[in-house]
Amino acid sequence: MALVNENYLKLVAGYLFPEIARRVSAFAAERPDLAKEIIRCGIGDVTEPLPPSAVAAMNAANAELASRATFKGYGPGTGYESVLAAIAHGDFRSRGLDIADDEVFLSDGSKGDCGNILEILGAGNRIAVTDPVYPAYVDSNVMFGNAGAAMAGGGYEGIVYLPCTEANAFLPELPAAGTAAPDVIYLCSPNNPTGTVMDRARLEQWVAYARKHRALIFWDAAYEAFNRDPNAPKSVYEIAGARECAIEFRSFSKSGGFTGVRCGYTVLPKSVMAYTRAGAAVALHPLWNRRWNTRSNGVSYAVQRGAEALYTEAGRREVRALVDFYMENARILREGCRALGWKTWGGENAPYVWCKTPEGRDSWGFFDTMLREARVVTTPGAGFGRCGEGYFRISAFNSRANVEEVVRRMGRLASCAAH
Ligand code: PLP
Secondary structure, eight states, X not given: OOOOOTHHHHSOSSOHHHHHHHHHHHHHHHOHHHHTTOEEOSSOOOOSOOOHHHHHHHHHHHHHHTSTTTOOOSOOTTOOHHHHHHHIIIIXXXXXXXXXXXXXXXXXXXXXXXXXXXXXXXXXXOEEEEESOOHHHHHHHHHTTOOOOBOTTSOBTTOEEEEOOGGGTTOOOOOOTTSOOOSEEEEESSOTTTOOOOOHHXXXXXXXXXXXXXXXXXXXXXXXXXXXXXXXXXXXXXSTTHHHHEEEEEESTTTSOOTTTOOEEEEOOTTOEEEOTTOOEEESHHHHHHHHHHHOOOSOHHHHHXXXXXXXXXXXXXXXXXXXXXXXXHHHHHHHHHHTTOOEEESSSSSXXXXXXXXXXOHHHHHHHHHHHHOEEOEEGGGGOGGGTTXXXXXXXXXXXXXXXXXXXXXXXXXXXHO
16 A cells, blocks of 8 residues: 655645635636736746846757767766856855855755755754745645644644744744754745845854754745845855854846746755764765765756856846846835835845735735736735735836836725725
């Protein structure tokens, strides 16, 4: 008898984005006359074409594959040496951070990495996440058996939720002294969904906390390219001691427009340890290396060349222009919301604007109003956790024309509500 992974049965139905898609389809079916007017600012998917340097490199790579003389078959499981070197140098060593080429592991994107990394950890770790949170961290921990049953009103038993609210400017605080320390702490900065960035002092506290409790920090820097706050670390390794306790996740999805191309990477320093039940320290680097070489043959050749091209001089310029474009969208959305008297966070160092729903409306109720009356798809804050209730997220990943139209429609919605 084949046994099923019963952890999957604990997952609550209707992962956030399928539920949004369901409501949008239902509205489109009900009002086909309005369907073409719908503007999607819900899921954070990019809209602009790839940087030309990446396209040229991928085309050149495909041409190599078309010739016997330059054909490539299986490559190294964790990425070609030149790609790993471009990353380790471009994102770390050139910024004074001590990361070796072989501490970088290339993947098909960081969503997978944030869950797959759990394979090299033991069962029974106490996992801490922020509330609100990027849902994939929680769901993958449920699948791996690190959570108990779903709780009425949201969340899972056994997961430590770190509340992020207006009172702490949506930045997670250390668990109170005397409470059981988590073993793994997911931190995301710039944050999805709140768009906030963690300041250096707070990250120093987290690194000190992790070292004291022999815990691990999973630092998700998928939106690092959008962080231009000099007081907010772009990499966790800017903090002394992080090489002993932190694993960093990066993605080319939002910086290089690679959501469809698929490429990201993990940084796992050789000095990061986890422990056997008997308390012996074990370096995680060889385990992660083994995991990659056993479970994967790596990222496709052309994609690797495309990612590498983002580190050339031209590639960097093009990435910067792409990020600038989305950040201008974020500014337009943020200021548009503020002009209506809506309170916002984020949108300055992140492509997401986190907004308080007007008149204390609930998240899903306001989502429906925005969909039905403004034909704008947002993301209800409650979908990211209990503390997200009463807020919504607007994504800046859209065309300029759509972003400007969203601001106009929100204005009309607000003025109708006022009369
Ligand atoms: N981490 C966060 C916080 C994200 O928001 C996303 C994508 O939206 C990812 C990771 C996943 O990125 P990738 O496309 O590299 O899988």
